Amino acid sequence: MMTTTVAARPIRSVNPASGETIAEYSAHSPEAIDAALTRTRTAFEGWRTTTVDARAAKLHAMAAAIRAGSDRLAALITAEMGKPIAQAEAEIEKSAGVCEFYADHAADMLAPEPAELVGREAFVQFLPLGPVLAIMPWNYPIWQVMRAAAPILSGGNTLVIKHAESVSGCALALQKIFDDAGLGDGVVQTLLLDGPSASMVIADDRIAAATLTGSERAGVAVGGAAGAALKPCVLELGGSDAFIVVDDADVHAAAQVAVNARFQNTGQSCIAAKRFIVTDAVADEFIAAFTAATKALTIGDPFDRSTDVGPMSRVELRDELDDQVTRAVAHGDTVLVGGTRSDGPGAFYPPTIVEVADTSSPIMQEETFGPVAAVIRVADEDAAIRVANDSAYGLSSALWCGDRDRAVSIAARLDTGGCFINGMTASDPHIPFGGVKRSGFGRELGAYGLREFVNVQTVTIPD
Structure with missing residues (x-):
């Protein structure tokens, strides 16, 4: 069971164009976090057994739900982080598109690959890894989440999202998108957390891996926590x-x-x-x-x-x-x-x-x-x-x-x-994305992004 001393506290969403408070939210309590981690682990045992085609149908439903909520989502982006409205609308359409891309192509990316081995049949298959924690930034509050969620879910993993506090309205609106798409209880969960709580979540045995898009400083913290827990992670950090x-x-x-x-x-x-x-x-x-x-x-x-x-x-x-x-x-x-x-x-x-x-x-x-x-x-x-x-x-x-x-x-x-x-x-979505040096490691998008969070399992059988 995860333990933490961080108490529930208010989180403010502020309009950067005016400085006015849009809304206040409460951070999740330690008890709520613990319950969410239990749900994600339970949900994984069911989601991992769904077929790739069944997951694809859910991703198409996610794309439809995103487009249905386009006006509200774009307005939330603009209000919470100041993106010009036309650019916010483009972000929504791109987010729907990444769901459709993986719905249409994940089966090919996950297809077993034969290997040559003398005296034995051999192949490599790509299996779900487990619940993944995604720590997301404020600058593309819908797209960044969806470009992580689409391949992670396509691979048969469940997902816990820790979004940037300043875009908590976007985070909760996205949770409604996932719910409306009918993914099932616990398959995707949004938690309002601070950095120390997120590090504790990484260390929890119910989480299999982590992905972060954020600052170099956040990358050091998340990479260190993942390394200490011997868990894979993808870090997409700063750039110049x-x-x-x-x-x-x-x-x-x-x-x-x-x-x-x-x-x-x-x-x-x-x-x-x-x-x-x-x-x-x-x-x-x-x-x-x-x-x-x-x-x-x-x-x-x-x-x-x-x-x-x-x-x-x-x-x-x-x-x-x-x-x-x-x-x-x-x-x-x-x-x-x-x-x-x-x-x-x-x-x-x-x-x-x-x-x-x-x-x-x-x-x-x-x-x-x-x-x-x-x-x-x-x-x-x-x-x-x-x-x-x-x-x-x-x-x-x-x-x-x-x-x-x-x-x-x-x-x-x-x-x-x-x-x-x-x-x-x-x-x-068609091509891998990521950096080297202090810009992080690992890749998002494309087949490479999908395979970051799978178990690459070798199978051999006597001839």
Whole structure:
């Protein structure tokens, strides 16, 4: 039985555009957590025996329930974390899509694979692992949960969700989606927990594994707890993604995509482009086009459909970002656009571009989780690769290059979990997603993501 000294306490949901409290919730008590863990273990014994086709039917029901609740879910996202409403609606549709993807493809991903063995028939089969704890972030409060839930459930596992406290309304709305889809009692459960309670849940014998999308600090805590309990985990952590533009790139196209790559979701994304590394041959042209397009962005009420950039999720995060820009200027960097914190209500910060003097700038070495872009000029391709790899993070990257073979060669030299050539980094159910270095380990999405939380069992039979 799990024990904890953490008492039930109120959790506040705050509108970041106004600072007003939306709602208050109560954290789950130790007794409620213990009961939930018993339910998830009991539910696993039934869910693991369902066929892949039966699970697929439930995932299709989840997709339908998400679309049926689209207006309410999108409004909750916008109210709780400030995402512009059109982007929130796109997040809902993408979340429904990941359910349909695994409903349609999980059977093939889980099909037994024959193996060659002299004198014996051999094959590998992929079996459910057990209840999984998913610790989810606030920046994509529906998509992040669904991209974890769809493969975990498809694999025959049950799921306990610990969502970010600031989006507790989204967390509970998602629980209703799971209930409406008819998954069954205990198959998916949402718990309102703090960090210490989540670590205790990882250690509990009723939990088989954990997955986290969050900060590097949270990753250290979760990875340490999982390691101490000898349980597998997937960590998708911070990023300081490079956006590289070399001399033969389509500079105009690169600059237009750069705006969305940096400022979508108000720049609050692990996979947002953050360090723009441009070779001298095209630097003036790129920077001019990038700054012009950034100045054209509209910042304001996230419920207004003309708004491109809403508030940051919390005032303290806005202040941390402002401090990073202040330290960058003190370092000798030059603000080209924005850079001045709003004194009005809400957690607003303007879209900002800073041309940095060198790679030791704070906004080159630290993750900037908000609408701030660092731009640096480099001599050539080799210098661009060196600067791109000069980071503790290695989540993803974008590369703009006219020659395909050259681009593929450059990608192979980048220390990142992904490289998106002539485009921006985006997660997609068809392909694996994850990082290296301090961006974490393991993969989400694709067949690789599904197989992170299965027992890869070898079976042999005499000929």
